[in-house]
Amino acid sequence: MSVVARRPWRLVEPSALPGFGPALGFTLAYLSFFVLLPLTALVLRPWEAGFDHFWRVMTDDRTVDALRLSFGASFVAACINLVFGTIVAWVLVRYEFPGRRLLDAFVDLPFALPTAVAGISLAAIYAPNGVIGALFDPHGIQIAYTPLGVMIALVFVGFPFIVRSIQPVLEDLDVEAEEAAATLGAGRFKTIVQVVAPAILPAMLAGFSLSFARAVGEYGSVIFIAGNIPNVSEIAPLLIVIRLEEFDYAGAAGVGLVMLAISFVLLLFLNALQGVVGRRGKA
């Protein structure tokens, strides 16, 4: 039983430090101008041409196909990165080999390299006459200008999230648990599957969510390699740009709003899943 007196509820706790008013005032004004007001427009404008117009835009084949491609390709790309990102994180944390530090630094390349630069480079590599495209072209497999190309660009942008989510957890993992498992006679693989994997699973899911969310909104690295064929390789962010160019503001805002809404629901689900897995890992 604690006997600490409950502090009275206050809007602001008293402090000896100066500057709270101006700092918070500026922060709120800045956020209102750059975030709140713009997002209010995004939420309200899809409806101004009437609900029917909104519904027509959303159920249009082209919109549905673009959304399906954006979310589908992002999901597949995040899955690929989940597998290889986990391996990379494991290798970077657990093994000592020449060039390890260089690889570690390069994990963040997709954060640092402008998306348009990555975009034209990937298009050159995977085009039918590109370094890798030429390997597949004779077999009738086209990568650039197909949904496969979209997915490859999304693998590139999503890569760092998984590695950087798992790395710190793997580094902080107690060596005792693994030693105990080994002492008790568990083989190395059994230890990895039953001791290490449950411990890093929440971090894997967190990285998956970040990687997925980033991929859904990605534009610059995708449009060059995608070919942008309506209903086939046209992503949702590009459809927003196209609707804007047609001066269909309500339609553009509608696609944007639906994209945000679907992402939000999926991320809520992934967060909840992370919570469940996290609790089970500790039990």
Next chain:
Amino acid sequence: MSGRSSVARRDPPWFAGALIVLAVFYFVLVLFLPLVTVFLEALRKGFTEYRVSFDDPDAIAAIQLTLLVAVIAVPLNTVFGLAAAWAVAKFEFWGKSALVTLIDLPFSISPVISGLVFVLLYGANGWFGPFLDEHNIQVIFTVTGLVLATTLVTLPFVARELIPLMQAQGTDEEAAAATLGAGPWRTFFLVTLPNIRWALMYGVLLCTARAMGEFGAVAVVSGLIRGETATMPLYIEILYNEYNSVAAFAMASLLALFALITLAVKTALEAQFADELAAQRIR
């Protein structure tokens, strides 16, 4: 790190070797190949052709414009980051976690949406479009629009780096300075700023890199007017769509070089001042 060498963590050599090879292969395929391709494509027709592509006055204008936008957007977000971190980290108030969520929000929306929202507000059909038109002010398709979109996209970088660090540092030193009679600005410049300088530099570095490389958000508000509203990434798109591959990759090589410098400085900062930087590395 010491756990790396624990006997219980020693994996069978063939297993460790196979994973290292797999990780290196993934790095080469996903990260190194696109990076190297940028420089190879830029130099494909020789160095003279590469150099000549920078004689284009529109290319020079694009470089200047990119720098101009960064020079406005980065200081804005730096001042914002300092104010927001001061309010959030040094004081207790109601609604703080909602405020932090709002600060992080721009990272989870598509860059295209970050551009779109300003068109919805200030475009010809925007909420404030008629008002701006009456006063002969144009925002969209001008440098102002580019700055707005870039500022929104890069808004969280500095704040996000400073908040966790300043929270961890607490308020004791500032309170002592205030008690000893130091004024607010003196306290900030002589006590707080030296404590956070490396984290501040880290945040500014990432903010600048993103501001110069941003594509999706500025593509929406730019109108792609050569020599006027085409930043470096946008000019890359223009050149690429005109099948001027060497010039597009030459411009891309400058941004790639800048990305490599960013990575090097970032890695150096992380290695030198690990304790003074926030633990959170994921963007």
